[in-house]
Amino acid sequence: MIEKKDIALEKAVLIGIITKDQDEVQSKEYLDELEFLTHTAGGEVLKRFTQKMEMPNSKTFIGSGKMEDVRQFIEDNKVGTAIFDDELSAAQERNISKILNVKVLDRTNLILDIFAQRAQTSYARTQVELAQCEYLLPRLRGMWTHLERQKGGIGMRGPGETEIETDRRIVRDKIALLKAKIKTIDKQMAVQRGNRGKMVRVALVGYTNVGKSTLMNVISKSKVFAENKLFATLDTTVRKVVIQNLPFLLSDTVGFIRKLPTQLVDSFKSTLDEVREADLLLHVVDISHPNFEEHIASVNKILGEIKSSDKPTIMVFNKIDAYKQEPIDEDDLVTERTKANYSLEEWKSTWMNKIGNNALFISAINKSNLEDFKKRVYDEVREIHITRFPYNHFLYPDYNYEDME
Known part of the structure; x- marks a missing residue:
């Protein structure tokens, strides 16, 4: 062996x-x-x-x-x-x-x-391949220049130019095929989303590696792949979740990142459609990261680009178990106190205070404050459900919402 x-x-x-x-x-x-x-x-x-x-x-x-x-x-x-x-x-x-x-x-x-590396499904692999082809197309000349340098320029110049044009045509044809394939799959996924009925849709959004998949596993009792690496989740996962007697659909989406390539935003259109069509967003934030405020701004920027910034949103500040407050010497009158020296309670009294009950502080991995989280999500989903089905709510206040599927 x-x-x-x-x-x-x-x-x-x-x-x-x-x-x-x-x-x-x-x-x-x-x-x-x-x-x-x-x-x-x-x-x-x-x-x-x-x-x-x-x-x-x-x-x-x-x-x-x-x-x-x-x-x-x-x-x-x-x-x-x-x-x-x-x-x-x-x-x-x-x-x-x-x-x-x-x-x-x-x-x-x-x-x-x-x-x-991370794409698992045929659809995700197709989206990645499209993005790679669009990135590759303007760089083909450089690749052939590198080849000519290795083999020598004499005798390679004419055929080299021919090969470049041939490769460009091949890549353009490949892009067209991939776009057609994605368009077909997009239609199928749109039908699937339509077949989910009138159930409320909730989407987990946030920067990459903030714990969205871990939170998904905890509240949906499923086993979505989660790892302490960037882009551990690439394929969108949708699960049915029931809190008390109220079911809703929860989707775990690809994490965002600063300087996210345009090709990926375009090729992952259908993945982002889960966000566009959601009734409620759970914006998960790794509060233990020193730059979490910049992460929030990056996510909000992308949400704006896909026209989803006006959706009802609950800010979920995750990883409170890993949050570390930098100590400051009280006798040091020179060093200025910064946000790094804030405790969690002090953070809650900053701009987060304006969010009110739409700011939640949890630890998905330790299951801290999850009951408060579930109650807040239940209240918001129920409000959306009542708006959608006012007849059933007012005539049958004890109605089992699971029968609405």
């Missing part, structure tokens, strides 16, 4: 920039997230490189001096992959590849790779 060997992690370096629109603190946060993405994809980050710039270099993203530092480190440490925090143009990717002579990825490419 052959023993299974541990798969070696792919060595990588990360490259980001500090600009007037993205200060040093934000740059560090983005690179922290990029490192988590790299780990999720199966990579090991050996070093980070950052540079202060007015704007990215149009040819190589970073300056020539910093690029030489990156090249030297890659050569000295036998690194195989360079990952940039922002999306690179086809020309930038081509130029950087020539200098570094290693695999060059950007944030979009990395996220697409993770999605390709």
Whole structure:
């Protein structure tokens, strides 16, 4: 019997920039997230490189001096992959590849790779493949340039150009086929959603890795895959949930992320339709994350883009068990007290206080405050149900709502 060997992690370096629109603190946060993405994809980050710039270099993203530092480190440490925090143009990717002579990825490419690993159903794989093809199309020339450099330019120039045009046509045809396939599946899914009847639909939304799937498992008593990695959930899962005698449909959707590639928003249209057609959103937030407020803003931005920001929403602040308040020395009169020093009670008295009973604080993994959570969700779903079926409510106040399926 052959023993299974541990798969070696792919060595990588990360490259980001500090600009007037993205200060040093934000740059560090983005690179922290990029490192988590790299780990999720199966990579090991050996070093980070950052540079202060007015704007990215149009040819190589970073300056020539910093690029030489990156090249030297890659050569000295036998690194195989360079990952940039922002999306690179086809020309930038081509130029950087020539200098570094290693695999060059950007944030979009990395996220697409993770999605390709995580896609379980035929529909999710089709959506990912579409996004990958749309990302690949403008970069085909760079891929052939890389091939010509390996085999030599003489004798490759004419056929190379022919191959580029052939490949472009193949990719365009593939995109058309995938779009047609997705359109067909979209119609089927729309019929399925229609067949669910008049049951209230509730959708879990939120940043990636905030605990949506764990919460789904707890309240629906199902076994949706959950893991402490980004984009653990890719395929939308819908479960029937009953609280007291009131049934409703609960869907767990793909997590959002900052700088979410446009291709993914477009190709995952039907997945996001679960959010668009929901009657109630449960916006789950990892309150233990130091940048949870920025995560909320990123999710709200995407909800606005898909025209779902005006839906009834309950903010669910999860992972209260992991929340850590940074201590402050009371005798230190110089250090300014920041939000990192807030206790949970102090957070509740900030802007969260304006949300009122639509702000809930729970721990899905420890099942803390889940009864309060269930009661609040029950009240909201019941209100929607009464609006939808006023006749049954007023004539039969003790009616078993499960009979309405």
